[in-house]
Amino acid sequence: MEEKTIERIKKLKREKWERRKKKIKVFFIIFGIIFAIIGFIEIKRLLISYLWNLEIFKIKRIEVYPENLTPLLTGIIELERGTNLLFVDIKSIERRIKSLKTVEKCEVIKIFPSTLQINIYLRKPWVILKKRERTVTIDREGVIIPSVENKESYWQIEGIEFGNGVVKEKDKIGILREIERWYNFFNIATLFKIKRVDMSNVEKIILDDGERKVYLYPSDLKKEFENLKIVIGECKKRDFKWEYIDMRFKNPYVKKKNE
Structure with missing residues (x-):
């Protein structure tokens, strides 16, 4: 036990x-x-x-391309110069640069051991928006950018609202891009060179070359421009002087110009 x-x-x-x-x-x-x-x-x-603290990685050179845009980034360049390339926040720099109104996009590249390369792509003038006596220049995204000198070489667009530094009718910008797309695709400029576009009424968009007009309805712009090329081509072949062509119908209507 x-x-x-x-x-x-x-x-x-x-x-x-x-x-x-x-x-x-x-x-x-x-x-x-x-x-x-x-x-x-x-x-x-x-x-x-x-x-x-390694001196070899301290930023000693900041290259901006194109070089003539260097003054645009003076503040950012001075802020980053002398910092360590290993720990530079590229995304933060890109966000600051893209906040500039004239910049469309940018690329910031580290080139070791001590160089920072910045590639800038500026917004390009696309068309001129007109509202009574006021005009503004916009890029293809509808962003208002600094005015251009030779305004006559750009399409003059009426009927798109803008104010306080912004375009208010972005849907019309989309339609305008489609008009430009098919206008260029079918090479309409060789037959009818647009100077002015009136988008006040999207059910009757007016293209104007200064003497003649074309009326569009943006339901199938590809088909309308394809047919427009044929119609204008036939008018040219027959030496038929026309005042306007209405492409909004199944059978386009051609108005003869009064002599």
Whole structure:
């Protein structure tokens, strides 16, 4: 009886020791993980500090292309010059540059060890919007940009609302892009050179070359321009003088010019 009791006591002690060993093991594992994390953070901090202070990675040269746009970025250039190329936030620089109204897009490239290259793509004048005596220049996205000098060489667009520095009718900008697309695709300029577009009424868009007019309805502009090329071509072949062509109907109507 006593032997069994002694054996049971020994067994309980062994089980207690095993549980204690497991707890000690878990403690050391957790401690090891914590120590490893702290060590990693400290090594990372020391490495960053070391790299940050390395003179070889300090930005010494900032190249802007095209070069004539360098003055546009003076503030940004001065802010970044002397910082460490390894830790420059390219996305942040690109966001600041693209916030400039005249910039359409940009690319910032790190050239190691110490050069930052900035490629700038400016918004290009597309058409001139007119509202009574006011005019503004816009790009293909409908963004108002600085005015151009030779306004006569751009399409003059009426009937698109703008104000407070923004174009208010972006849906009409989309229609205008489609008009330009198919106008160029079918090379209509060789037969009818647009100078003015009136979009006051989208159900009757007026293209004007200064002497003649074409009326469009933007349901199938590709088909309308395809047919317009045929109609104008036939008029030219027959030496038929016309005042306007209405393309809004299945059978286009051609109004003869009064002599």
